[in-house]
Amino acid sequence: xxxxxxxxxxKRHWFLFLLLELLSxxxxxxxxxxxxxxxxxTANVMTANIVSLAGSVTSYINxxxxxxxxxxxxxxxxxxxxxxxxxxxxxxADTTSFHGFAGGSPEDHFPYDVIISKVVNNSVTYLxxxxxxxxxxxxxxxxxxxxxxxxxxxGIVSTVSDHxxxxxxxxxxxxxxxxxxxxxxxxxxxxxxxxSTQYAKLDxxxxxxxxxxxxxxxxxxxxxxxxEGIMVGYVSSFERQRDDNxxxxxxxxxxDFHRLSSVMVIRNxxxxxxxxxxxxxxxxx
Amino acid sequence: xxNIVRSLLYFVLLVLVQILxxxxxxxxxxxTPLLYIYFIIKxxxxxxxxxxxxxxxxxxxxxxxxxxxxGMHAAACTLAGFAxxxxxxxxxxxxxxxxxxxxxxxxxxxxxxxxxxxxxILHHVALFVIESLTLFDPLFLAIRILGSIAMTTAFICxxxxxxxxxxxxxx
Numbered sequence: 426x427x428x429x430x431x432x433x434x435x436k437r438h439w440f441l442f443l444l445l446e447l448l449s450x451x452x453x454x455x456x457x458x459x460x461x462x463x464x465x466x467t468a469n470v471m472t473a474n475i476v477s478l479a480g481s482v483t484s485y486i487n488x489x490x491x492x493x494x495x496x497x498x499x500x501x502x503x504x505x506x507x508x509x510x511x512x513x514x515x516x517x518a519d520t521t522s523f524h525g526f527a528g529g530s531p532e533d534h535f536p537y538d539v540i541i542s543k544v545v546n547n548s549v550t551y552l553x554x555x556x557x558x559x560x561x562x563x564x565x566x567x568x569x570x571x572x573x574x575x576x577x578x579x580g581i582v583s584t585v586s587d588h589x590x591x592x593x594x595x596x597x598x599x600x601x602x603x604x605x606x607x608x609x610x611x612x613x614x615x616x617x618x619x620x621s622t623q624y625a626k627l628d629x630x631x632x633x634x635x636x637x638x639x640x641x642x643x644x645x646x647x648x649x650x651x652x653e654g655i656m657v658g659y660v661s662s663f664e665r666q667r668d669d670n671x672x673x674x675x676x677x678x679x680x681d682f683h684r685l686s687s688v689m690v691i692r693n694x695x696x697x698x699x700x701x702x703x704x705x706x707x708x709x710x
Numbered sequence: 711x712x713n714i715v716r717s718l719l720y721f722v723l724l725v726l727v728q729i730l731x732x733x734x735x736x737x738x739x740x741x742t743p744l745l746y747i748y749f750i751i752k753x754x755x756x757x758x759x760x761x762x763x764x765x766x767x768x769x770x771x772x773x774x775x776x777x778x779x780x781g782m783h784a785a786a787c788t789l790a791g792f793a794x795x796x797x798x799x800x801x802x803x804x805x806x807x808x809x810x811x812x813x814x815x816x817x818x819x820x821x822x823x824x825x826x827x828x829x830x831i832l833h834h835v836a837l838f839v840i841e842s843l844t845l846f847d848p849l850f851l852a853i854r855i856l857g858s859i860a861m862t863t864a865f866i867c868x869x870x871x872x873x874x875x876x877x878x879x880x881x
Contacts, residue, residue, distance in 0.1 A: 437760060438758070438759035438760045438792070441760050441764070442763050442788065442792040445784070446785055448767075448784070449770070449782075450785060451781070452780040452784065453780060453781035454781075455780070475726075475729065475776065478730065546778075550739075552842060553779065553841070555778040591778060618847075619850070620847075620850060
């Protein structure tokens with residue numbers, strides 16, 4: 426007995442080592458579940474304050490480029506608005522009985538609004554990347570909301586604390602996004618292969634969908650997270666998958682994840698309703 | 711007492727430098743230097759194995775909290791910290807004075823670089839292999855490991871030579 430105790434005491438650093446490694450791996454595997462702990466992430470107020478230090482400095486550095494991008498985007502939207510107005514006017518002039526927008530305002534059919542928020546921490550070098558933003562539960566953010574930048578889709582909110590949230594961007598092997606080729610209604614699933622921050626893969630697109638290199642990829646709107654038609658990227662190359670019935674596309678992302686400084690969180694007022702109805706359908710079926 | 715204050719200073723300084731500056735370096739979009747393990751390298755050799763392992767785990771845990779990677783840095787740091795006394799034993803079999811801090815002066819250039827290199831290799835291989843559990847791609851993994859090892863070791867040597875100069879000025 427005494428010798429056993431002596432042995433245990435002599436080798437205590439081995440036991441400590443094994444214990445700590447075990448603890449680390451518990452953390453690793455628990456975080457692979459979809460929700461990671463708020464305590465041990467940058468959504469924690471203390472750590473978020475530290476990392477936002479860096480964010481507040483770097484957000485000034487590329488202000489000029491940001492401004493230019495915003496002005497360009499603004500111009501595009503203005504042109505689009507004019508085109509739409511013109512089309513509505515033409516339709517109204519052409520037909521005496523146009524009911525397209527009758528019966529309630531267009532807002533009724535568009536249950537989304539956005540929350541502007543600043544990026545305080547951003548990683549692109551790891552395999553599993555995360556972005557921290559400075560809006561949280563108190564600002565109306567909850568998990569599973571979509572996040573976009575002015576250039577396109579960024580990711581989906583994964584963890585929320587009172588004042589901060591952690592976003593899982595497209596640059597994370599765990600993220601999946603339902604996308605389609607603009608103009609068609611067949612959709613595929615977008616994921617990231619961990620290599621370049623500029624490209625992602627769109628799989629499971631049926632083979633009979635017609636497209637060519639340079640075509641636009643947008644969100645499909647099926648997930649209740651993003652509205653339909655938000656910019657994701659352009660087709661850069663494609664190949665058939667092994668089973669030959671699907672295409673696998675390489676997509677050049679329009680979002681530059683290296684220089685995100687402000688993002689918009691999309692809130693869908695009817696998301697919970699849609700999810701509830703879908704769950705009911707599944708349990709009935 | 712001096713050692714504790716020095717270690718605490720190293721800890722805070724290295725974590726801040728790593729989070730605020732070095733994590734933004736993505737050389738060729740592949741390689742990021744992980745200088746923060748310099749803290750474990752600079753712990754006095756007089757510290758017990760238990761103490762070094764605990765401090766390494768703590769360092770890894772703090773890094774994890776700040777970079778949203780629960781457990782990864784902690785696991786790699788614990789392994790490296792645990793192996794540190796053995797690496798020192800293998801390299802410096804001859805009489806090392808009690809309670810020295812590893813540096814160019816105490817270890818000699820060759821041995822310090824060898825020590826740092828072995829330590830970095832152990833830490834990085836563990837870290838990147840754990841990280842790639844989510845996504846396995848051998849060639850990409852090998853490039854990332856080799857690049858990061860080279861970069862981190864270079865950073866450690868640079869930090870060490872700056873360290874030496876200031877120490878001399880004080881003397």
